[in-house]
Amino acid sequence: MTSSPVVIIGAGQSGLAAAKAAESAGLRALVLEAGDRPAGSWPSYYDSLTLFSPARYSSFPGTPFPGDPDRYPTRDEVVAYLESYAATLDTEIRLGTRVAAVEQADPGFIVRADGGETINAAAVIAATGSFATPYVPTIRGQERFDGEVLHVAEYRDPKPYAGKRVVVVGAGNSAVQVAYELAEFAHVTLAARRPVQFVPQIRGGRDMHYWLHTLRLDLLPPSVLSRLIKGTPVFDTGNYRAALESGEITQRPMFTTFDSEGVVWESGAREPVDVVLFATGYRPHLPYLEPLGSLDPTGLPLHKRGISLTHRGLAYLGVEFQRSFSSNTLRGVHRDATYVVKALKARG
Structure with a gap:
């Protein structure tokens, strides 16, 4: 590679994993982060968020979560962990630096920041995740709906919805x-195109992530995993299933349209609704690569296992199912980071 650094865009879990992998490979890296903390989107998630995997399976190699390894870390604990991890890196992390565009150069790339700064890059790793691009499906009649529509990216706390009818x-x-x-606060209906697929959080006295780790299911490529698991598994200690079966939460097939007062179900029945909250995932946030x-x-992104199919020296991290079931998780992103950094170094 040239004397220019590998520029890593984003200082969340993917960007920090990339920085560590670059250090281990003997490459000089520079991390650019739009926010004011090296924690990516974690500070912006809803207040009660906890990891679905225990602390012992939710950390980077060599840097375990402090405290009880069998607990499920909270959002704020993850933020603190990432900031602490960032402080151990021997890599420059520039906060408050939003990337506006990446352009091809000869060799490498030119990275342009919003403030007008330009940086020559030997290679670029796009690690900005997807939180900034929440996905909301287009549903007929939404423009007529008088209630509130939001994505889970905007949700923080249940109390403002007390007494409301929420889908x-x-x-x-x-x-x-x-x-x-x-x-606990509102009348809630869960609407989905397919029933919730529960997976016991504990099996044989151990958390499911023990079995994912022991049986190496976390490493299966997406093409194999999709044949074994249909839909998105929801890890459950029994509370969630009980809430659905008892009617505490009503579960229904996806509604077909909005009307001014609520939603219209498949049967044609109309139901008044105050709030529709979409928890329908995210899409990679990569406008700077356009x-x-x-x-x-x-x-x-046009890629194979995180390596760009269009530009030599360009790679991605944090894409869902990039190489495995755990690709965009705290417990798995380091493996993808090692892979893409080695590939970039090999290609010069």
Whole structure:
């Protein structure tokens, strides 16, 4: 590689893992982070968020979470962990530096920041995650709906919804967790295109992540995993399933349209609703790569296992199922980081 650094865009879990991998590979890296903390999107998640994996399976190699390894770390504990981890790195992390565009150069790239700064990069690792691009499906009639529509990215706390009629859209972990906590304060319906697929959090006296780790299921490529698991597994100690089965949370197939007062179900029945909260996932946030032509028409990266298919020296981290089930998780992103850094170094 040239004397220019490998520029890592984003200082969340993916960016920090990339910085560590670059250090281990003997490469000089520079991390650019738009926010004011090296913790990515974690400070912006809803207040009650906890990891779905125990602390012992939710950390970077050599840096375990402090405290009880069998607890499920909270959002704020993850933020503190990432900031502490960032402080151990021998890599420059520039906070408050939002990347506006990445352009091809000869050799490498030119990275342009919002403030006008330009940085020559030998290679670029896009590690900005997806929190800034929440996905909300287009549903007929939404413009007529008089209630509140939001994505879980905007949700923080259940108390403002006390006494309201809320439809949570989704069947993944976040949808079920948010519906469960809202049900203490509001009338909640969980709407999804397929039933929630529960997986016991504890099996054989051990957390499910013990088995994922021991049986190496975390390492399975997405093509194999999709044949074994249909839909999104929701880890449950029994509380979530009980809430659905008891009617504390109503579960229904996805509604077909909005009307001014609420939603219309498949049966044609109309139900008044105050709030529709979408927990329908995210899409990679990569607007700065549009000038390169490295994205498909929907804005998704053109890559194979995190390595760009369009530009030599460009790689991605934190893409869901990038190489495995655990690719965009705290417990798995370091493996992808090592892989893409080695690939970039080998390609010069």
